[in-house]
Amino acid sequence: MNGKNDKWGFHTEKSNLITLDSNDRSLVNILAEQVPSLNSCFFCGSCGATCTASDDGMNFRLVHLLLRRGELQTVNKIIRSCLLCGKCTLVCPRNVDTRAVIYNLKILIHELH
């Protein structure tokens, strides 16, 4: 261990501290309006399992979960590695247009800044 984390004891990274009161959880509702199929997602994880960019931390299921918790900073970091290849959409058993969700999410986050 080195750097700032080499002190003794446990620590929690900022993004893992979930404060539902202050987090902005509205984004997922806007997204669900743009891509209604998002609401049929039941978090099975097929998308994450097939993802070409999973080694880089991309995982649609995780993105969706974090969105519902309003953890936008982490989401923004994760979706940068998405290649938009569309495999997640093709394997989704619930026909969620996952690719369209990521695409619209990128635009939404950009508009927020």
Add this chain to the structure above:
Amino acid sequence: MNFTEHPAFVFPFVVGMLFIFIYLPVIYVTWLRKNSLADFKTILRSIFTTNTLKAVREIFSECLLHRRIFRYNIRLGYMHMSLAFGWFLLIVVGKIETMVFTHDGFNPPYLPVFFKYFYPSGIPDTFKGRFFLMIMDLLLILVLSGLFLAFLKRFRSRVLGMKRTTKHIFPDRIALTFLWFIFPLRWFAESVTAGIAGSGGFFTLGSGRALASFLPLEDLLLPSWWAYSIVLGGFFFALPFSRYMHIFTEVVLIFLKYWNLATPERQNAYADFEINACSRCGICTNVCQLSADAGITHSQAVYFLRDLRYGTPERPVLENCFLCGRCSQACPVEIGIDQLRIAGRKRMMNAIAPAAEMRPVVSANGEKVDVLYFAGCMSHLTPGIIDATREILTRAGIRFSVLDDREEVCCGRPARQAGFADQARSIIARTTALINRSGASLLLVTCPICYKVFNEEYDLPIPVEHHTVFLNRLMTERPSLFRKSSLRMSYHDPCDLGRGSGIYEQPRSIIRRTGVLVSAAHEREDALCCGGSLANLAITPRQRTLVTDSAYQMLTAGNPDYVVTSCPLCKKTFAAGKREIPVADIAEIARMMLQPEEILHPEKAGEAELESEGQEICQ
């Protein structure tokens, strides 16, 4: 009255004409200034070659005769031809008529337009005079017949082979109204004049005598010529702001095309000329599967180009498109619609998706291979294609390795199509490095999406081959490796392989070598999109299914044993529903038709089980 007295009613026409002749050069020069020095050098290199003559020939056949529209629908072609060529001849023959009559090429520009007003009987009592009277009346009939069809098209578009007509905007309606009145008013004015004079061409004199029976022609003479001049002038003023800008712009566009200005990025003046050369004829909306099957009627090429011309297209227009290329294929002006649309998406997305940080390339396998096989994301979702390709390569004794065995490489095209150009560039750079490390002499691809981007965006030291080309060559060189069957197969042309890369014959040749090719209603350049295209970012899953089902129905109409395609995405899309006739990739067909080992090598008989024909090959 003699024309040298310059009557007042010619004024609206003359002002309109002057406006056009000043406005158009100014705007064209404004666009051309977007060219770089290199672009001008390209033009200079081509301008004094036979290309210029070829351009003139195409201008004649496309801007006047509208040959491509004739091929699309003969009545629609006649409508466009009679209006364009008929009007052109009215101008040219009219000018010659005045030159013969006045013996002066420099007579006023309005003289041919209002010739009948000054000389109702034409050139008196000569063969030449009667000839011009007749020919000008015939030309007027030609234009009026086209106008009648144009009118009919607004209300009964199917008669002219159009399922729907283009939705017009305000400037179009203004210009269209003027245009519709020009020739009926010319006819009326010439008839009135002929009726008063009691002489004229067979058509105008006939109608003039009929009018004389119930109208006070003397009182109508000047008002009718005034009306004709006003609608002509009005049309000229409305022209640059309406779809009729295409009339002159297409001429320049064709020259620029033959002078090799068209760049894939459309970053020079070419894009401006393309956008303004769209006549909004609506043929693109007619061939678009989105409108035919899924009820999407707002995002077709004509509306995209229109929005691009007057501003920036909104997201729904930019995004709702398969980039299947059917509209570009059908476009009589040959506008590079898909490239313009990708460029539009790029402009919107550049700020949103910066270049991605890619992981560094880890060392590739050191083993020396001949063929480097790149399966691509989509082939990994249809592993049957990868298995089949591996087996064929092994049986053919070709040394190969699979580049994306661990599924961590992307060709970059999906990101590029979505407008994420910078991100796509970083993906392309990384994949290029991976390919270069392999040392193979051929890159084999089983996905047309990857194939197209490898060809167009990569700078690779080795050739790229799609597996249809590769397998067809293998079958030519090693015919004993494969057998023929009686399987009946229809073939689906993937958009990026057919229209996108021009590969139509090789897959069909493979099917003919291994079975029987069943033809389908839409083939080759006219092939339908499977509906799975990643390029559409706005379509709903339900709408996709409508497009897919319709295309599948067309492919199975001949009741084949298999629907064969050569794209993993097309296969995946078609196979998604409950399908009575299975969908297979051409690699899977080829594997099925591999000559059994014991026939090729009888000494090894018994090692392999005979594969039964027609086995279930869809996973």
